[in-house]
Amino acid sequence: MQVWTREELTPEPHHPVVLRSDDGATRTIVLMLPRGELLQEHQEHEHEWLVVLEGELEVSSGDVAQTLGTGGVAFFDAGERHEVHAASDTRLLMLLSPWPGPGHPSVRAQS
Numbered sequence: 001m002q003v004w005t006r007e008e009l010t011p012e013p014h015h016p017v018v019l020r021s022d023d024g025a026t027r028t029i030v031l032m033l034p035r036g037e038l039l040q041e042h043q044e045h046e047h048e049w050l051v052v053l054e055g056e057l058e059v060s061s062g063d064v065a066q067t068l069g070t071g072g073v074a075f076f077d078a079g080e081r082h083e084v085h086a087a088s089d090t091r092l093l094m095l096l097s098p099w100p101g102p103g104h105p106s107v108r109a110q111s
Helices: 105-110
Strands: 017-021 025-033 038-042 047-054 057-061 064-068 073-076 082-086 090-099
Touching (some): 057 073, 064 073
Antiparallel strands (some): 017 025, 047 073, 047 090, 057 082
């Protein structure tokens, strides 16, 4: 068993920390997004879960936008285009599943 507390998950801005990466399962990442920073519109090859550990995050996909505070959770389907903006300094837990997803560059490189 592995256990992390929210207080232990304190990455530096621009230095995400991969907590686990299990092929065929999930990649778990904790990251700090400073206030005002933006993950411009993008998409992942995997399903993506974002959990706000601390702070406030604005997420959008298509015409839908939502503000999430501490404890908020967002889910994006694989290939769904979305944008993430930090309304305040925000710690996030990101889960990507399955890891790596179909079409991910690391999978193509192995073929």
